[in-house]
Amino acid sequence: MIQRRPDWLAGYGLLSPAIIIMAVMMVTPLLAMVALSFWTQQGFELDRSFTLANYFALVEPSSEPTYWMGIPFPLTYPVPAILLIKSLAMSLAITLAVIALAYPMAYFLAFHVRGQKALWLVLLTIPFWTSYLLRVFAWKIMLGFNGAINSGLKSLGILTEPLSFLLYNPLAVMITLIHAWVAFAVLPIFVSLDKIDRSYLEAATDLGDSRLRRFLQVTLPLSAPGTIGAALLVFIPTVGDYVTPTLVGGPSGTMIGNLIQELFLKQNNAPLGAAVSITMMVTIAAIVTLFLWLIGFRRLRSRAR
Amino acid sequence: MRSSSRPFYIYAVLFMLFLYGPILLAPLFSVNDSIFATFPLKGFTLRHYAEMANNTGLLKALRNSLIVASASSIIATAVSVPAAIALTRYKLRGSGLIMTAMSAPLVVPSIIFGVALLIIILRFLDLELTLWTIGASHVFISIPFAMTVLMSRLEGFDKSLEEASRDLGEGAWMTFLRVTLPLAMSGIVSSLLLCFVTSFDEFVLAFFLSGTETTLPVYLFGQLRFPNKLPGMLALGTTILMFSTLIVILAEILRRRGVQSNSPGEV
Numbered sequence: 001m002i003q004r005r006p007d008w009l010a011g012y013g014l015l016s017p018a019i020i021i022m023a024v025m026m027v028t029p030l031l032a033m034v035a036l037s038f039w040t041q042q043g044f045e046l047d048r049s050f051t052l053a054n055y056f057a058l059v060e061p062s063s064e065p066t067y068w069m070g071i072p073f074p075l076t077y078p079v080p081a082i083l084l085i086k087s088l089a090m091s092l093a094i095t096l097a098v099i100a101l102a103y104p105m106a107y108f109l110a111f112h113v114r115g116q117k118a119l120w121l122v123l124l125t126i127p128f129w130t131s132y133l134l135r136v137f138a139w140k141i142m143l144g145f146n147g148a149i150n151s152g153l154k155s156l157g158i159l160t161e162p163l164s165f166l167l168y169n170p171l172a173v174m175i176t177l178i179h180a181w182v183a184f185a186v187l188p189i190f191v192s193l194d195k196i197d198r199s200y201l202e203a204a205t206d207l208g209d210s211r212l213r214r215f216l217q218v219t220l221p222l223s224a225p226g227t228i229g230a231a232l233l234v235f236i237p238t239v240g241d242y243v244t245p246t247l248v249g250g251p252s253g254t255m256i257g258n259l260i261q262e263l264f265l266k267q268n269n270a271p272l273g274a275a276v277s278i279t280m281m282v283t284i285a286a287i288v289t290l291f292l293w294l295i296g297f298r299r300l301r302s303r304a305r
Numbered sequence: 306m307r308s309s310s311r312p313f314y315i316y317a318v319l320f321m322l323f324l325y326g327p328i329l330l331a332p333l334f335s336v337n338d339s340i341f342a343t344f345p346l347k348g349f350t351l352r353h354y355a356e357m358a359n360n361t362g363l364l365k366a367l368r369n370s371l372i373v374a375s376a377s378s379i380i381a382t383a384v385s386v387p388a389a390i391a392l393t394r395y396k397l398r399g400s401g402l403i404m405t406a407m408s409a410p411l412v413v414p415s416i417i418f419g420v421a422l423l424i425i426i427l428r429f430l431d432l433e434l435t436l437w438t439i440g441a442s443h444v445f446i447s448i449p450f451a452m453t454v455l456m457s458r459l460e461g462f463d464k465s466l467e468e469a470s471r472d473l474g475e476g477a478w479m480t481f482l483r484v485t486l487p488l489a490m491s492g493i494v495s496s497l498l499l500c501f502v503t504s505f506d507e508f509v510l511a512f513f514l515s516g517t518e519t520t521l522p523v524y525l526f527g528q529l530r531f532p533n534k535l536p537g538m539l540a541l542g543t544t545i546l547m548f549s550t551l552i553v554i555l556a557e558i559l560r561r562r563g564v565q566s567n568s569p570g571e572v
Contacts, residue, residue, distance in 0.1 A: 240414025
């Protein structure tokens, strides 16, 4: 091929519109949010002198601790800290449940389906593309006091009184989010299982490994990158989920996303909301980095290649 | 089927029931002749669907959604085609980093981008919230989807076709127009459709960035507070659901047909 001009110049030229959009839409708003978190709201006016007050408000100690689930929070304004810990714990539980449910499905697709893989994959992807709002709202219809489960069981004669504990609690939020993410998590796990060289599995069997041992020693480690990828793809967005706790959480099911929304749109304290958002992001990033470092993600990924 | 497959097969069927069961409640109750979404079902009715046609608020939100989704899917695809060509045809320094940065909207909670964009629009630029602000945010979240679809299409066909065109004396631009573009067309249409659905169904960003004009999901969310509007909203939800599903299936058929093909004729 004849080189008319440096390849890299043309390459970056072609990339530039997309990069400019990403920079304008992602980097500048995040920088603006960081700046705002160092300012203060005075009524309707914004005081633009630099202050750490918003961050200090999140950790300001108090001599009288507030208790949540038996854990003392010795803070003057404990709501953000409690909601952050609660959201992280709920997301962790959601992630574990999603992986536990998605892994066998991905395994089935990779090793037990021959002809109709494409059909199964399409069936798994359709719900992901269709309205998230609607999928969440479906659970409100399912779990409500006069919802599908209660009225269904009542009309079958199994219940005489509706169960009131189904909706408006953290468990309802978790079930809904598990349902919303489980199909999405199948895909990366499936990809890493599908890539496994079948001769490794035959070798393990030939050398006398039992099926369980073969799974634990060969299949599971080789599918780890996809599984970990899936876990992160579920964990990170669910911490900040706002729609689900709003619709099915009730007062006891609120998460950190609700607080952020409230600070911005209802309490008119955007600087504090920005500080909460940044604290949430930094915490998630720190947890993910620590997790990947602990399990030696680079090593796992290079081994699976 | 091998006997070891049976437990997995049963699991897979249960999995699909769990996945689709709750979603299918909306269509079920939308044709139920009652204002409550409860069992036992009453009679069959299409009344709630017929009433949608007279709901001006709904029709306005629908029009807004169609405008925002069309514009944002065209812009997102238009900037992603050259970007996908660059990442698949050139060896570029930092392309891994660029790919990672571009997929950020898939991972970072949308509420973060929602509030961050709200801050810059209202506090720094002093702009009004309009359909433009929603559309701009939708371009941004659609780009990773467009890139994924387009890159897999561009990697799927034989690069020697482009080289042949160049060797036969066509310039880069004509090679793009007469070889790359026709071959990538199935990917481009599929990208347009998926970006359209992404925008059409998007709620969180639209919720934060709506001014007086709003999109269909935000309208739907607002109406969910009123219990007597439930059947109408279920009908609306079902319509959105069926419409999105159709588009996704169409996009998927195009994409699958295109991925491993060297012929533009199959589009």
